[in-house]
Amino acid sequence: MVAPLTRSFVKPCPAVPRRHALDSITMNAVHAGAGRPIVFIHGIGWDHSLWGGAIAHFSDRYLTIAGDICGHGATDKPEGPYSVDGFAQQWAELIRKLAGEKALVV
16 A cells, blocks of 8 residues: 655745735745746645745755745635646746746746
8 A cells, every 4th residue: 555645745935925916816925045046836736835845955046936826825716717727827927027037947
C-alpha cells in the first residue's frame, strides 16, 4: 500500500503577502528578496505555501514571488467554471504586471 501524499514537507513561507488586482480577480501573492524575479506557480489543489522552502533558498539572490491561483489559498474564489487556460491567463497577467519578460518561471 502506498502512503497518501501529505503536505508535511512544506516549510513555512518567509515572504510578505500582497494582493494584486488583475482583470478578472484579485490574486494573493507572497514576495521576498530582491533582484531578478522568480515566479513560482503551484499546481491545482495547492497554494503558494508549496514553495516556502524554495523562497527561503532563493530570496537572498532573487525577488521571489509565489501566488495563489483563482479558487486557491487567499485569492478570490468566484463562481466557476475554472479552466487551466483561465489559470494560465491569470498567471501571465500577474507575471507581466510584477516581473515582465525578465522573470524566471518555475
